[in-house]
Amino acid sequence: MSSVSLLGINSWINVASAVLLVIGFYFTLSFLQALKEEDVRVTKQLKLAAVTCIGAALLAPALYQLYIYFRVV
Numbered sequence: 001m002s003s004v005s006l007l008g009i010n011s012w013i014n015v016a017s018a019v020l021l022v023i024g025f026y027f028t029l030s031f032l033q034a035l036k037e038e039d040v041r042v043t044k045q046l047k048l049a050a051v052t053c054i055g056a057a058l059l060a061p062a063l064y065q066l067y068i069y070f071r072v073v
Helices: 003-037 040-072
Strands: none
Touching: 003 040
C-alpha cells in the first residue's frame, strides 16, 4: 500500500471517529432524558448504543495507529 493511500485512509478514519463521537453524545443525551422519564428498556438500549459509539470512536484511530506502527517497524 502506498503512503498516499495510507494518508487517505487516516483522514477517513478521523472523519468516521468524529461522526461516531457526535452520535455517541446524541445517544448519551437521549439516555439522560430516558433516565428522567424512567423508561428502563429504552435506557438500557441507549446506554449500550452510547458506549458502543464512543468506544468505537476512540478505538478506531488507536487501532489504526497500532497497525501503522507495526507495519513501519
